Amino acid sequence: MTAARTDEVTREGLVLAVDGGNFKTDLALVDSSGEVLSLVRGAGSSAHTLGVEGCVELLESLLESALARAGLGPLDRPLASTAQILLAGADLPEERATLGARIEQLNWSERLVVDNDTLALLRAGTDRRWGIAVVCGAGINCLGLAADGREVRFLALGLISGDWGGGGDVGLAALAAAARSADGRGPRTVLEEAVPAHYGLGDPLEVARALHLGHLPFVRLLELAPVVLAVCDEDSVAAGIVSRLAEEVIAFARAALRRLELTGTDLDVVLGGGLLRAVPRSVVQTIARGVREVAPNAHVLVAPSEPIVGAVLLGLDVLAADVRAKARARAELDAAVGALIRVPGGKVTAVEPAAS
Numbered sequence: 001m002t003a004a005r006t007d008e009v010t011r012e013g014l015v016l017a018v019d020g021g022n023f024k025t026d027l028a029l030v031d032s033s034g035e036v037l038s039l040v041r042g043a044g045s046s047a048h049t050l051g052v053e054g055c056v057e058l059l060e061s062l063l064e065s066a067l068a069r070a071g072l073g074p075l076d077r078p079l080a081s082t083a084q085i086l087l088a089g090a091d092l093p094e095e096r097a098t099l100g101a102r103i104e105q106l107n108w109s110e111r112l113v114v115d116n117d118t119l120a121l122l123r124a125g126t127d128r129r130w131g132i133a134v135v136c137g138a139g140i141n142c143l144g145l146a147a148d149g150r151e152v153r154f155l156a157l158g159l160i161s162g163d164w165g166g167g168g169d170v171g172l173a174a175l176a177a178a179a180r181s182a183d184g185r186g187p188r189t190v191l192e193e194a195v196p197a198h199y200g201l202g203d204p205l206e207v208a209r210a211l212h213l214g215h216l217p218f219v220r221l222l223e224l225a226p227v228v229l230a231v232c233d234e235d236s237v238a239a240g241i242v243s244r245l246a247e248e249v250i251a252f253a254r255a256a257l258r259r260l261e262l263t264g265t266d267l268d269v270v271l272g273g274g275l276l277r278a279v280p281r282s283v284v285q286t287i288a289r290g291v292r293e294v295a296p297n298a299h300v301l302v303a304p305s306e307p308i309v310g311a312v313l314l315g316l317d318v319l320a321a322d323v324r325a326k327a328r329a330r331a332e333l334d335a336a337v338g339a340l341i342r343v344p345g346g347k348v349t350a351v352e353p354a355a356s
Contacts, residue, residue: 013031013032013033013081013319014029014030014031014032014037014079014080014081015028015029015030015031015032015080015081015082015083015084015312015315015316015318015319016028016029016063016079016080016082016083016084016085016108016109016315017029017030017083017084017086017308017311017312017314017315018045018059018062018083018084018085018086018087018308018311019086019117019120019306019307019308019310019311020044020045020046020055020059020085020086020087020088020117021044021045021046021088021117021137021138022044022046022049022088022089022137022138022139023043023044023137023138024041024042024043024044025041025042025043025044025045025058025059025062026039026040026041026306026307026308026337027039027040027041027042027059027062027063027066027308028066028308028311028312028333029066029067029070029072029080030312030315030316030329030333032081032316032319032321032325033321033325033328034316034321034324034325034326034327034328034329034332035328035329035332036329036332036333036336037066037070037072038066038067038069038070039066039308039333039336039337039340040062040065040066040069041340042058042061042062042065043058044088045058045059045087045088046087046088046089047087047089047090047095047099048089049089052098052099052102053102055087055099056099056102056103056106059085059103060106063079063108067079077106077107077108078107078108078109078110079107079108079109080108080109080110081109081110081111081318081319082109082110082111082112082113082315082318082319083103083108083109083111083112083113083315084113084115084120084311084312084314084315084318085099085103085112085113085114085115086113086114086115086116086117086119086120086307086310086311086314087099087114087115087116087117088116088117088137088138088139090114090115090116090117091116091141091153091154091155091156091157092155096114096115096116099114100112100114111318113314116141116143116153117135117307118133118135118141118142118143119133119143119310119311119314120307120308120309120310120311120314121133121135121143121270121272121273121303121307121310122143122145122270122310123309123310123311123313123314123317124270124272124303124304124305124306124307124308124309124310124313125268125270125271125272125301125302125303125304125305125310126268126270127326128147128267128268129145129317130145130146130147130267131144131145131267131268131269131270132144132145132253132256132257132262132267132268132269132270132298133269133270133271133272134249134252134253134269134270134271134272134276135271135272135273135276136165136166136167136245136249136271136272136273136274136275136276137166137167137273137274137275138166138167138168138222139156139158139163139165139166139167139168140156140163140164140165140166140169140248140249140252140273141154141156141163141252142154142156142252142253142255142256143256144256144257144259144260144262146260146262150260151260152255152256152259152260154252154255163248164244164248165244165245165248165249165275166275167221167222167225167274167275168218168219168221168222170224170225170228170241170242170245170275171221171222171223171224171225171228172221173228173241173244174191174195174224174225174227174228174238174241175195175204175207175208175211175221175224177189177191177237177238177241178191178192178194178195178196178204178207179204179205179207179208181204181237182203182204182205183205186237187236187237189235189236189237189238190231190234190235190238191204191227191228191231191235191237191238192204194227194230194231195207195224195227198223198224198227199216199220225274225275225278226278228241228242229242229278229279229280232280233280242279242280242283243286245275245279245283246279246283246286246287246290247290249271249276249287250287250290250291253269253287253290253291253300254290254291254294254295257291257294257295257298258294262295263294263295264295264297265295265297265298266297266298266299267295267298267299268298268299268300268301269291269295269298269299269300269301270301270302270303271284271287271300271301271302271303272302272303272307276302277302277303284300284302287300288300305330305333305334305337306333306334306337308333308337309329309330309333309334309337312329312333313326313329313330316329
């Protein structure tokens with residue numbers, strides 16, 4: 001943005017939006033016309049990993065970077081008219097309340113929303129502002145919103161709350177299948193070679209030993225999800241893992257539909273997260289068929305934009321921005337996300353140049 005534009009920015013027309021994930025966090029500043037003033041990307045901001053203070057510290061660092069890149073000097077607080085802070089791991093009401101109370105102290109905005117990132121995914125995929133969202137990234141989660149305001153949420157705490165289907169689950173299933181193939185307990189699979197090759201090791205049992213001895217962090221199992229997707233069309237074991245993923249997504253969507261009593265509507269079911277954005281089209285079609293078995297008129301789609309777009313659109317909804325402003329914001333953010341570049345060091349791991 002230009003220096004002349006800086007003087008025109010006021011908090012009354014400014015949206016601060018955050019999509020915070022387990023491994024990356026996007027923060028955007030957008031004005032009421034839909035112009036993207038700044039977009040920055042940093043590391044994961046989950047309070048489960050960083051703690052509340054660590055999460056807030058990372059967000060504050062990103063905000064300072066975004067303001068600087070937008071050419072905005074120190075602004076009186078509150079900075080923005082509305083802030084939509086949507087974070088992975090903000091699953092329980094008490095977690096959202098704790099994060100909200102801490103962020104409220106920073107006086108970022110006149111109207112603050114702190115909630116789960118599934119809200120951002122849903123809004124990125126539909127202009128209706130209601131429907132079902134299922135996200136598969138590092139973990140899996142689902143949100144259901146009815147037009148009358150009723151909602152359905154899930155604990156999304158992993159295996160202890162019955163969840164399976166995140167990248168870590170798929171990766172662990174791949175390693176287990178590869179190990180059983182190697183020692184004769186299970187069917188032969190190309191994963192027996194593909195899994196250790198990914199880590200530069202000789203066989204799956206070496207990978208298991210490396211994990212057990214702490215030479216390989218368990219978080220790196222997430223890297224195996226793309227390996228599974230790459231061979232699922234040629235390998236029945238990998239195909240079985242992907243099929244289970246599809247069934248878990250269907251189960252979430254069906255449960256939300258039934259609990260909200262929306263099986264007879266033509267609502268949107270929005271899919272997102274790195275894993276669901278990467279699955280073959282045939283998997284999305286399988287999910288759609290499964291959903292439509294209980295909701296024949298449902299529209300199942302992969303979100304066309306990243307969740308940060310949904311977070312911004314929710315902010316523009318609060319400002320009662322017009323359709324043109326929202327279309328502009330989506331288009332500019334789609335382009336900006338595609339242009340994100342990595343920079344070495346520091347807490348901000350990737351930054352998009354400020355709009356001009």
